[in-house]
Amino acid sequence: MIKNYLKTAIRTLRKNVGFTAINVLGLALGLATCMLIVFYVVDELSYDKYNSKADRIYRANMQIKFGGIDQTYASSPAPLAGTFQNDYPEVEKAVRLLQRGGYNVKKGTQNIHENKVILADSTLFDVFTLPMIAGDPKKALIEPKTVVITETTAKRYFNTTQAVGKTLTFNEHELYKVTGVIKDMPKQSHFNYDFILSMTTTQESKDNAWFSNNFNTYVLLKQGVDVKKFEAKLPSLMRKYAGPQLQSILHLTFEAFEGGGNRYQLALVPLLDIHLKSNLMSELDHNGNIQYVYIFGAVAIFILLIACVNFMNLSTARSANRAREVGVRKVLGSQRKYLVAQFLAESMMVTFVSTVIALVAAYFLLPVFNNISGKNIGLNTSSLIWLVPALLATVLVIGFLAGSYPAFFLSGFRPIDVLKGKLSSGFKGGMLRSSLVVFQFFISIVLIIGTLVIYNQLKYIQNKDLGYNRSQVLVVHGVYNLGDQSKVFRDEVKQLPGVTGVTMTGFLPTSDYRNSSSVFQERSLDPKKAVLAQTWMVDDHYLSTLDIKLTKGRNFSSQMPTDSAAMIINETAAKLMGVRDPLNKSMFLPMDNMAKTFKEFHIIGVIKDFNFASLRTNVSPVILMYGQDNGALSVKLNTANITSLMGLIKNKWKSIQPGKEFEYSFMDDDFDSSYRAEQQMGTIFIIFTSLTIIIACLGLFGLAAYAAEQRTKEIGIRKVLGANVANIVGMLSKDFIKLVIIAIVIAIPVAWFAMQKWLQGFAYRQNIQWWVVVLAAFLAVLIAFVTISFQSIRAALANPVRSLKNE
Template sequence: MFKNYLKSALRSLTKNKGFTAINILGLALGLCVCMLIVFYVVDELGYDSYNTNANRIYRVNNDIKFGGSVNNYAVSPAPLAEAFRHDLPEVEDIARFRDRGGYKVRKGDHNIQEAHFVFADPSIFNVFTLPALYGNPVKALAEPKNAVITESMAVKYFATANAVGKTLTLNDTLLYKVGAVIKDVPRRSHFNYDFFLAMSGLDESKNGAWLSNNFNTYVLVKQGTDVNRMAAKFPSMVRKYVGGQLQAAVHMDYDKFEANGDYYHLQLMPLKKIHLYSSDIAELSANGNIQYVYIFSAVAIFILLIACVNFMNLSTARSANRAREVGVRKVLGSSRKQLISQFLSESVIVTFFATLIALAGAWALLPLFNQMADKQLLIDTATMLWLLPSLLVVVLVIGCLAGSYPAFFLSAFQPVQVLKGKLSSGFKGGFLRSFLVVFQFSISVFLIIGTLVIYHQLKYIQSKDLGFNRDQVLVVHNTDILGNNSKVFKQEVRTLPGVISSTMTGFIPTNSWRNSTTFFKDASLNMKEAVTSQVWDIDEDYIPTMGMKMAYGRNFSKDMKTDTAAVIVNEAAARLLGWRDASNKEIVGVQDNMGKVLKRYTIVGVVKDFNFNSLRENISPLLFKLNENRGALAVRIGAADVGSVMKQIKSKWQSVSPNQEFSYSFMDEDFDRTYRTEQRMGGIFIAFTSMAIIIACLGLFGLAAYAAEQRTKEIGIRKVLGASTSIIVGMLSRDFIKLVIISILVASPLAWLFMQQWFLQGFAYHDNVKWWVFAVAGGGAILIAFVTISFQSVKAAIANPVKSLKTE
């Protein structure tokens, strides 16, 4: 029986090659896009799953409201780990990371700057699954001057994976002994370190300050632990450990702290949720976004629906051509069940061939998709183990679902009626096809509008006045490795032709996190007048080099000795302090986390607000202090001199420090990198939207061909009666264009609601959805549909009417 179904199905499909090709191509495109999206989603959802105990590992986050601001930290206090270990029996083990930035590593006679360093507790290797190749990493980090490195770093610096016992020279003076070598950290990890230094060698790790958050802390809970019950103990722990230090620092007991509406909340973040659900302060790497997973999953479903709709539409549209076949089969004894099985077999075969083409297409397009999405996806053996069974299910499910309506629709024909030629597709068939066309193009228009809004928002971000001038600014990194030569380097650079100004600082106004401090209006430490602000150490050249503007007061001056106790605040900080012009006002700052040292500062100026965080966030309070910071040298260069000046700066660097790597970037590029994820997602969105439109147009093309075929005699008569080609094209296109217009009316308000009320609300600074977006999307959809339909319409209009009327 099955062999007969297969033979009949193949015969029917090859008989109608054009419609079969459209169905297979449409489904193949839809399935290909779905596969790529599934690869992306599986990859995103799989972060940190390599850990054996991933379901029992949590990061301790710290959410604090204090001094007029709310901060959600991915870090916690240094003593928290020991407190958890002592107070919570549910804890099996606990470990900390402290990221202090990169180091230069000696290789031969020169140094290489490496970014992926971290101080770590030995228990890190008990909490996370980081297999050792050589040595014992737990024992290794028990010694203060020991390091654990990855296999790739061992090969890079010692030409062998077994580097145990070798010595690492960091920043020319620090010596660390390699105590163990581990496998490289898996790509799908929310941290990516190559060098693990012993935490015991870091004095900061031993302090008892609960009001300072600098350590990423991970807790491994025991089997069967109810984490909600465990978290219920946190408030009493906070009161126990934080209360006394809060009283010492700001002379306020914890009850009053809470009565003011402030809070200090410890939260448990499941390890496997960090990558997609966390964007807190001091994340160890740039995380993904669950919103994109939802969006692309929805796009995959929509595109697959469009492809299935094509199949249903074309199959039901050609029902009249197969009506006599159904009638003859019924007269010869075929049951309705057998007919349904026959038509479903055809559908499954089409889906099978479409799936093969889609798999080949996904394999061919994967390198391009990786480039667009910044991924390293592979179709390897592990992928095929879950992909092939999934594709088999997809073939059966989509084949049966897409072919179900045509199968039931065709099998319901009455043999007497169809053999007499009295078949009519009827209202229901025509209405369903119209509804499905509207559904297809509604999705397409929705995606077009979404794509236009995304790109308009990105353009808005890139052209927005940030309050500083990021153009023509070269940033030379790691100038602190020059030591005392950093000042010499700055002075020599300033004398170069084409250099307008320069500033030595580690605080570049691109998206990053810095420590914050609380300031008060006076020594009474009134919490109602407190402001929690970031503090940047800058020199007197910083503000002019960055192109910032003063709102009130003055800039720092090296000629004013009193400026060592002076500060400049931004307008946001001045507003929170209750002053518009804060110049010549005094504030009091807490100098340490135990509240033992207070220092009085004079505000000498107010700088106009500028965006130093992502434009997803509002401008927060900021305070400048005149302090030396050798982290980087920012150089403003004349527009015509960039290339030549950069070469001269590199030459100056090599003359001052010939063995140090010259590392630089341009500030505008650093800014653009902040929104690289949005740019990548926008590019992918365009590609997927294009695919959706192509698939919808394939269906429209097939329906237009069918409509022209059904009205062949009518067209012939109209031509004989004098109808022009344009009139016939308009007649054949009119009904389809009406459906596209309805699609625009349906999709536009939904797209506006989604993009305006959901997507754009994720940005603190955004433009509203413009009217022209709907005009462009609607006009584009109509134009694309008209061009698609016109090909078949013109073909039918210019055909010789004699051929269509010769049998009449």
């Protein structure tokens, strides 16, 4: 019986090869696209799940409201981890991570600049699942000047994973003993490092400073601990330990501090929420965004639905032509259940073939998708464990849905009605098909509007006046490696032809090099007269090199010794001060964590606000101080031959320190990297929208062909009576265009609302323009008309004699 079903199904599908090809192609394209998006979503949702205790790991964030700024940090005070372990029985283990920027690591005579370096407590391996292949995880990071490295790093430096006991030289003279080798950290981790240095090496880890938030602190709670109840204890922890220091610094009780509208609180975030739901200051890496997971998840569902709608539309359209077949088979004694099985078998066969084609296509397109999305997704055994059952379920569900109409509806016809031709209602009778066409184009129009809005916002970000000029600015990193020779390097670069400006500091608008401090307007350190600001050390060429505008006062000058106690503030800081003219006003900056000493500065200038953080957030206060910081050297170039000038700068570097790596970037590229997620999203959105439209057009093409076929004799009569090609095309097109217009009316408010929600994630954004909606509507109508016209013109040009010769 099953063999007969398959044989009949193959014969029927071959007989209608055109519609079968459209069905298979449309469904395969939709399934392949859906699979790629599912791979992306699964990858994003899998971050940090490699940790066996992931459900019990939390990170401590600091929520600070002070000096006119309300900010949450991914970091916390140094003594917090020890306090958790000593005072709270709910905590099984706690660990701190501390970023210190890049290090130079010696390999033979070569100094390699390594950025993936972190300091960690010895409890790291008790909290996180980082399998050690050499060494003892319980002892590896206890002693100072010890380091744990990854498997790949061990092979890179020692050509073996048996590196325990060997020595690495950091920053020319710091010797670290290798005490462990771990497997490479999974890419699906919110932090990923090659070198883990012992925390006991740094004095800062031993400080009892509760108002210095430089450590990323994680706690592993014991089994069965109620997180909400544990979190409710955190305010009392801060009152107990931070309170006395607050009293010493500001001469305020913690209660009075909070009563003044300030906040200094701890909050716990689950480990599994960090990658997608946390984009704070002091993150260990650039995280993802849960919004994009939701958006791409919805797009995957939409594309799959459109592909299924196509399949159902064409299946139901062709089913009317098979009504006579059903009638004949019933007259010959075929039972309804066998007819149902026959139609379902045909549907399942088409779905199965489409799924196989889709899987093969997704496999070969995966490298291209990885390149576009910045991912490194691969098909492996673990992927197939969930993918194969999912695909089988897809075959069954889609096959059943697409075959259900002809199977259950047509199989219920009375043979006498079918054979008399009473059931031939043509295209206009297909209310279900019309609704599905509206649904298809509703989704397509929503995606078109979304794509245009995303493109518009990305263009706005790239062209917005940021308050500084990042064009043709070369940033040489790690200038501190030159030591006393850094000034020599700066002065020699400054003399090169084509160099119009040079400034030496790591505090740049496009870097993550930051320093936040509370600055007070009075010696008494009154919190009501405080400004929480970024305090950056710059030289007297900073403003001119980056083209930052002064609105009041003057720039720093190397000819004025008093400028060592001078400040330049931005407009936001000036507003928060609440004074009409801040020039020559004094500000007091604590010089240590306990504010036992402070230094008086005088304001000599006010600069225009410039965006040094993401355009998702408003500009915050910035205070520039005059001094030396050799974190980086920024070079303003003005030459047509950048490659040649770059070579000269590199030669200057090598002449001073031939063994140190020359590392650089361009400020434009650094800025673009901050919005790489949005750029990738925009590119992927454009591709998926195009595929959605193609899939929708395939279905529309098939339906137009079917409609023209159903009305062949009508078209022949109209042509005999004098109708021209334009009349015929208009007649065949108007029914479809009406459906597209209905879809436009429904889609516009939905797309408008969805994209307004997305734009709210940006403090600086471009409003949705009216032309976006008009263009999306025009494109939808144009695409539909072009698709339909191909079949309509073909039908209109046909010889009417052929269609009427049997009448």
